[in-house]
Amino acid sequence: MRVIVLPLIFVLIIVSCTPKVSSEQTNLAQISDAKVLQYAIPGKELYETYCANCHQKEGTGLGKLIPPLREADYFKASIHRSIWIMRNGKKGPIVVNGQEYNQPMPANPNLKPLEIAQIATYLYNSWGMREGVIDAPRVENYLKNPPIEN
Numbered sequence: 001m002r003v004i005v006l007p008l009i010f011v012l013i014i015v016s017c018t019p020k021v022s023s024e025q026t027n028l029a030q031i032s033d034a035k036v037l038q039y040a041i042p043g044k045e046l047y048e049t050y051c052a053n054c055h056q057k058e059g060t061g062l063g064k065l066i067p068p069l070r071e072a073d074y075f076k077a078s079i080h081r082s083i084w085i086m087r088n089g090k091k092g093p094i095v096v097n098g099q100e101y102n103q104p105m106p107a108n109p110n111l112k113p114l115e116i117a118q119i120a121t122y123l124y125n126s127w128g129m130r131e132g133v134i135d136a137p138r139v140e141n142y143l144k145n146p147p148i149e150n
């Protein structure tokens with residue numbers, strides 16, 4: 001009897017120890033700083049409303065049409081540029097993780113600097129990134145001038 005029960009117990013232990021946190025929770029669960037969370041919680045809502053249709057909830061993008069934001073060299077390279085794109089949209093070819101994309105992204109003229117700050121804080125503190133709070137004054141500052149990178 002013991003011969004069967006012991007392996008069974010092992011299997012049960014392994015199964016119960018496997019993390020069951022859904023991927024939805026993991027993004028915010030990565031954040032421990034209260035100030036970052038204060039931005040990231042509404043930022044997640046806004047992201048899911050304004051961006052996730054295209055870039056997907058988990059930031060993976062969509063095939064060869066929509067570039068990823070998650071684990072994306074282009075996204076990591078410049079916060080200024082990302083914020084500029086969120087407000088102004090983007091046209092023309094870009095290369096993200098070695099893959100070329102060339103579909104226009106529409107502008108979001110109605111997003112307020114605070115909302116862009118919340119989305120940016122959420123994204124830049126997800127999927128292993130830890131950029132801290134990106135606040136509204138910083139966003140306003142970035143929106144004054146186009147980024148050098150293009």
Ligand code: HEC
Binds near residue numbers: 050053068108
């Ligand atoms: C209608 C689909 C669509 C929506 C909605 C959209 N995007 Fe995009 N986004 C794109 C496409 C397509 C590109 C590639 C543009 C190009 O090829 O020049 C892009 C590019 C980007 C880039 C630069 C590329 C990269 O991978 O880093 C960022 C950053 C970005 N989008 C963020 C956002 C955020 C944040 C939102 C929400 C506020 C958003 N986008 C909403 C389609 C969309």
